[in-house]
Amino acid sequence: MDVIEMLKLNVLQGRRNRYDDGLEDGYYGQPGVEELVYTALEQGISVQDILVRGLGSGMEEVGRKYDRKEYFIPDMLAAAEAVGMAVEVLEPHFQREQFRGKGKFVLATVEKDQHDIGKNIVGIMIKGAGFQVRDLGIDVPAERIVETVIQEEAPFLGLSALLDTTMKYMAETVELLEKKNVRHKVKVLVGGAPVTREFAEKIGADAYCKDAFAAVEQLDKFIQAGWANGC
Missing domain, CATH: 1.10.1240.10 (Methionine synthase domain)
Structure with missing residues (x-):
């Protein structure tokens, strides 16, 4: 072998x-x-x-x-x-090796949410799949998330929430991306125990991911469709 x-x-x-x-x-x-x-x-x-x-x-x-x-x-x-x-x-x-990977992926657990196990698994697996991951950690305000997406010129953003009460900050982050005129440059993936496909569609996210495997699969679909660096 x-x-x-x-x-x-x-x-x-x-x-x-x-x-x-x-x-x-x-x-x-x-x-x-x-x-x-x-x-x-x-x-x-x-x-x-x-x-x-x-x-x-x-x-x-x-x-x-x-x-x-x-x-x-x-x-x-x-x-x-x-x-x-x-x-x-x-x-x-x-x-x-000048290995650029498949693209930059900003990852965060949203504001007022302290849970990180699921987010950490997603980050590890996405790194293993060849993406450059910038993990901002837990309890991250929308302003910092959007600022990082802009600074890193990241074409992918992952948002995690494990509480019903913190899901609203996912919507706030998507809205702020719109206000900063960068929403069209980034694919937004959302996930976490209380998150649903219907919620993802309601807030204007690009994908709902039930787990880390779904996140990797969805990212690869975006890559295959020619999405990178907002193009």
């Missing part, structure tokens, strides 16, 4: 490094995602191939298993953490 296939397997096992057990027995002590990424780089495999063919393909299979109820939230978290470890190793190599 080559290193890319081993990467995919270890993403499926949720193994960050050799000290993780994995979802099945018999993996402890074997190279995990961190060690395998270093091996791939030493073998001259490009960052893009590691991200797309290794980590991305692995997470796609995690998504299919999750949809089939073969994996559950703890399994998905373990896989996402393994991908996050890999992205940390790869980030210094992005500029060296």
Whole structure:
């Protein structure tokens, strides 16, 4: 089995490094995602191939298993953490390879909302899919979100909310994008437990994403349709 296939397997096992057990027995002590990424780089495999063919393909299979109820939230978290470890190793190599990725993605949990687990999973997976992620964290006012979108010239924005009472700040952010005359330059994705497709349509978002897998799939659809940097 080559290193890319081993990467995919270890993403499926949720193994960050050799000290993780994995979802099945018999993996402890074997190279995990961190060690395998270093091996791939030493073998001259490009960052893009590691991200797309290794980590991305692995997470796609995690998504299919999750949809089939073969994996559950703890399994998905373990896989996402393994991908996050890999992205940390790869980030210094992005500029060296002039790896621009698929585009910039600004991500935030909206104002007065302190929840970040779902947002963090989305950020990790989108990085693993080849996007440049600027995560603003939790409880972020609309003004800061829009300011960052403008400064970064980001073609994608993700907004998360886990409370009914904070969903209104998603609408406020979309409205502010309009007021700043940049709404036409950015695709807005919204998600979180109380968020629905109907709500997304009501506030003028471009997509509702039920989970991190849906977010990655939707972003790739935008890319395939030729959307990047507001064009």
